[in-house]
Amino acid sequence: MKKLRIGYFADGPWSHKAFEYIISDNDIEIAFITPRYDTTDSQLKDFSVTHNIPYIKFKNVNHPEALSKISSYDCDLLVSMSFNQIFKKDILTLTKRGVINCHAGKLPFYRGRNILNWALINDEKEFGITVHFVDEGIDTGDIIMQRCFPITEKDTYKTLLDTSYTECAQILYDSLQLFKNAVVNRTTQSMIHPLGFYCGKRGEGDEIIDWNQNSRDLFNFIRSICDPGPKATTYLNGEKITINTAVFFENASTYKGIPGQILKKTDKGYLVKSKDSFIEIQETTGKINVGKTFGNGI
Numbered sequence: 001m002k003k004l005r006i007g008y009f010a011d012g013p014w015s016h017k018a019f020e021y022i023i024s025d026n027d028i029e030i031a032f033i034t035p036r037y038d039t040t041d042s043q044l045k046d047f048s049v050t051h052n053i054p055y056i057k058f059k060n061v062n063h064p065e066a067l068s069k070i071s072s073y074d075c076d077l078l079v080s081m082s083f084n085q086i087f088k089k090d091i092l093t094l095t096k097r098g099v100i101n102c103h104a105g106k107l108p109f110y111r112g113r114n115i116l117n118w119a120l121i122n123d124e125k126e127f128g129i130t131v132h133f134v135d136e137g138i139d140t141g142d143i144i145m146q147r148c149f150p151i152t153e154k155d156t157y158k159t160l161l162d163t164s165y166t167e168c169a170q171i172l173y174d175s176l177q178l179f180k181n182a183v184v185n186r187t188t189q190s191m192i193h194p195l196g197f198y199c200g201k202r203g204e205g206d207e208i209i210d211w212n213q214n215s216r217d218l219f220n221f222i223r224s225i226c227d228p229g230p231k232a233t234t235y236l237n238g239e240k241i242t243i244n245t246a247v248f249f250e251n252a253s254t255y256k257g258i259p260g261q262i263l264k265k266t267d268k269g270y271l272v273k274s275k276d277s278f279i280e281i282q283e284t285t286g287k288i289n290v291g292k293t294f295g296n297g298i
Contacts, residue, residue: 017169091279108196111139120224211260
């Protein structure tokens with residue numbers, strides 16, 4: 001059987017385990033590795049040296065010179081894992097089998113950026129990982145394979161990341177097996193939902209807490225950006241306070257009060273009033289005084 005020859009566009013921990021799966025398969029050949037142009041990931045470079053694989057950076061993968069270079073490797077398929085450039089029309093038709101991407105979102109929902117954070121903020125009970133063909137849209141190509149994983153009350157951004165690092169690698173490798181065997185079924189995303197939805201990139205300032213929310217929303221927000229994220233941020237007497245962990249009390253009474261007010265010190269943190277009840281905050285930085293009220297720093 002002829003080897004499946006791929007170009008690997010990849011970066012970061014998402015791509016490392018997938019590389020290890022692929023390189024151990026004698027029926028798949030990695031023709032070259034292309035990291036993000038501004039990469040800080042040395043692991044892929046090390047892989048390239050160890051396995052004698054060309055390591056090529058492209059400032060613009062769609063530039064004619066880049067297309068010519070990629071074409072010279074005569075790949076069957078181009079594979080993207082945490083790559084950050086948009087593939088345009090000419091590169092999509094450069095190889096026999098096209099371009100595929102692994103996306104940590106349950107397409108056609110959760111297209112776009114910072115998907116794991118948004119899934120927690122939206123109180124989802126599961127998140128998906130999808131391998132799909134790349135088309136001229138953003139995360140809109142036909143689905144090759146999709147798997148879903150539960151989100152429990154104990155899950156945080158970190159635990160979802162840990163799951164994704166492992167499961168993205170597995171589903172991408174399993175998808176490549178379909179290409180090896182020439183049996184690749186495609187599901188058009190519109191067959192699942194006519195619209196789906198997009199998530200926007202989160203940026204500086206999005207970590208600031210709006211205390212005028214209910215307890216469930218505050219709990220989800222804090223766990224969605226915990227370490228290794230920026231951590232939820234609030235202010236007290238002009239001092240920045242970060243919060244890494246929150247506890248949600250399902251049976252807490254609903255009552256009126258001052259959202260953001262620090263109600264009581266506990267063994268592990270502080271009780272803070274929300275719009276509807278209260279939550280416990282833990283793993284905080286800065287000086288916190290009972291009776292004071294958190295603000296947004298403005």
